[in-house]
Amino acid sequence: MPSFQQIWERVSFLAALDILLVAALIFWLLGVIRGTRAVQLLRGVGILVVVALLAGSTLPLTTLRWIIREALSPALFVAIPILFQPELRRALESLGRTGEWFNRFGSTNRSDVEEMINTISRAAKQLSQQGIGALMVIERDTGLQEYADRGVIVDSRISVPLLVNIFFPNAPLHDMAVIFRRNRILAANCVLPLSENVVGSTRYGTRHRAALGISEQSDAISVIVSEETGSISITHDGRMVRHLTEGRLRKLLAGLLRVELSEEEEA
């Protein structure tokens, strides 16, 4: 058996760089799909490939080998981009996004972001207490103008009474989603893409699916208040965190938008 020294001598600088880059790529890909349905899909694809390769290579099964070579590989080649479309889109977007490295919200006035976080959290609590359903989407680096244009442009400074008013049952703009740009309400009544994501046995209603959908197709963060249960949830990167209190929501938003909340609001 070769000693560590012998192996080390054989590893060139380029081979080491190669291994490091592949490891970083796998790590990044796992980070992108962590907590999304892509994990189950990937496991399914992996099991299928391993079983097919084992059966095809260890036993002299000509027909099975032919099916793997002629049908399974091309089918996966076509199916993977379709099955993983939201994850691939998000991964490519995050690669192309330079703003994330410079933190777009960093260039926005910090107190504006803090004001937005506090207002959304207070509004979510009030809406939840009054049993009013709501879907509020925070735009980050991916532009959401196409969704805003399909709704009603509001372009108003954010405030709790305005948000409660918008979502008040039967108010003209209560349906669908509100989109925030920085600390302004950009638009209301916006239709969002619905997610096909099913987590475990949980089947979400359309409000929650719309929140998941926009978080799969962009880097936006959504806050959902359930009309049925009053429960507050958040979605980002195709993931959902449920049953939040006002305080927990503030902390999660602050973490995702990378701002430190001031002491008095923390209390």
Ligand SMILES: Nc1ncnc2c1ncn2[C@@H]1O[C@H](COP(=O)(O)OP(=O)(O)OP(=O)(O)O)[C@@H](O)[C@H]1O
């Ligand atoms: N494509 C969409 N984009 C944005 N909002 C949507 C979309 N489709 C439905 N909604 C909103 O979801 C509401 C219906 O929610 P529904 O009860 O089906 O879902 P839910 O996730 O169970 O929500 P809740 O817990 O509040 O009942 C609609 O009245 C509408 O406001």
